[in-house]
Amino acid sequence: MRRVADGCEAPRRQPARGRARTPSRLRATPVVRQRRRSRVKDLLRRKGFRSLLIGQGVSALGDWMGTIALMVLVSQETGSSTAVGGILVLRLIPAAVAGPLAARLAQRWDRRRTMLTMDLVRAGIVAVVPLVSALWWAYLWAFMLELASLAFLPARDASIPELAGDDLPVANGLVLGSSYGTIPLGAAAFALAAALTHVHIGIPGAWSANFALAFWIDAVTFLISFAFVRGIADLGRGRRADGAPVEGGLGSPRTFTEALHIPLIRAVIPATLTAALGVGALFSLGIVFVRDLLGATNAEFGAMIALFGVGAVGGLGLLSRRREADLLVTVRTGVAAQGIVIVVFSLAPTLAGAFLGAVGFGGAAAFTLAAGMSALQSRLEDEERVLAFTVFHVVIRGGLSLAALGAGIAADLVGGVSWPLVGHLEPERMVLFCAGALVFVSAGFVRESAPEQPARREAWRVRLHRH
Numbered sequence: 396m397r398r399v400a401d402g403c404e405a406p407r408r409q410p411a412r413g414r415a416r417t418p419s420r421l422r423a424t425p426v427v428r429q430r431r432r433s434r435v436k437d438l439l440r441r442k443g444f445r446s447l448l449i450g451q452g453v454s455a456l457g458d459w460m461g462t463i464a465l466m467v468l469v470s471q472e473t474g475s476s477t478a479v480g481g482i483l484v485l486r487l488i489p490a491a492v493a494g495p496l497a498a499r500l501a502q503r504w505d506r507r508r509t510m511l512t513m514d515l516v517r518a519g520i521v522a523v524v525p526l527v528s529a530l531w532w533a534y535l536w537a538f539m540l541e542l543a544s545l546a547f548l549p550a551r552d553a554s555i556p557e558l559a560g561d562d563l564p565v566a567n568g569l570v571l572g573s574s575y576g577t578i579p580l581g582a583a584a585f586a587l588a589a590a591l592t593h594v595h596i597g598i599p600g601a602w603s604a605n606f607a608l609a610f611w612i613d614a615v616t617f618l619i620s621f622a623f624v625r626g627i628a629d630l631g632r633g634r635r636a637d638g639a640p641v642e643g644g645l646g647s648p649r650t651f652t653e654a655l656h657i658p659l660i661r662a663v664i665p666a667t668l669t670a671a672l673g674v675g676a677l678f679s680l681g682i683v684f685v686r687d688l689l690g691a692t693n694a695e696f697g698a699m700i701a702l703f704g705v706g707a708v709g710g711l712g713l714l715s716r717r718r719e720a721d722l723l724v725t726v727r728t729g730v731a732a733q734g735i736v737i738v739v740f741s742l743a744p745t746l747a748g749a750f751l752g753a754v755g756f757g758g759a760a761a762f763t764l765a766a767g768m769s770a771l772q773s774r775l776e777d778e779e780r781v782l783a784f785t786v787f788h789v790v791i792r793g794g795l796s797l798a799a800l801g802a803g804i805a806a807d808l809v810g811g812v813s814w815p816l817v818g819h820l821e822p823e824r825m826v827l828f829c830a831g832a833l834v835f836v837s838a839g840f841v842r843e844s845a846p847e848q849p850a851r852r853e854a855w856r857v858r859l860h861r862h
Contacts, residue, residue: 517617705757
């Protein structure tokens, strides 16, 4: 039985076939919302967790700034959408795999020392990227950067339970927000750096000063993260103060596949995946789309990415007004809206139209992902929420990578087409149009399957606690 004190209703009998499903099953009640706000405040009062969150937020901002700079550099060198997508794959796939594969090792490492070392290593890696103006050099250090992240991310994720205590589910949500919510801020920072006069930094064969500045700011953000992590007490090797082993955070691999047995996770994951696919396709093709087809500058491309953040604020505001809405219906609506926006964006004839599309896309994506997170937070018990956010974390990064590479390859291989009503579509427009249509159709798959039998669900929990 769900506890009423947790703000969740007790399970109800499955409705008869053909009868409308009770909408209150997934409603985020006022009690749940008030409780969530209180828990966030309590978490931020914890010095250790607050230091980790601030440090990660700052370094994530710089990280996305560097990622966008790498995308622009590769695009200028090759003109290939596949090459641009390859940068995203190098940046995201190792991070997605890091948690499930390396978290057990992180249990044996001194986490604080590992994070401090990797922050210094990553700062050095990013600082040398602008020194040689060559494609192989950019790919080499992008890969090396993610190898360092393979060590850093499991140590960070495994530290969250020690720093968050009983508020682990909310802490996971805040860490995810610091990772992905800084995308528009990083894009805006790159736009400012790209707007500088193109001058040389005085080193033969190096990138111009505006690109060098973007990478060096990224390096500084890793040093800021180092300073905040250094202020956290020794995290040790995965045991609480009472000596009990810590349950895994975002990266715990113990029962990752078992999380897919939870009906609600199976309902939310399609929306999460399609939202990530849409973002990945836009990131991979967006730079070629706005620069080559619409004649935008690097600064204008950065501004377009930043407008995703403006739209995201609006999407979150709209979601907050849907107080009594069925969360799965809300997720389904967001996915459908995101698909429509991508289709319209692909047909934008001017840069101003693309800017408006970016605002709409940011709003739809944030609306969808936040509604999915709310569903997981309000419907699942503590250990299930941890697993749910593990899946959420990996699916987003994996979806971004697959979409970025797939969209880039498709745009490079296919030619333009002429369709009725819309006329001639360049390869980038056609791929974005099809991606939007796919996202729209996938909205129909966002539905919760039949609840598991109580006995089966109890057996799942027994397996969870034995690991």
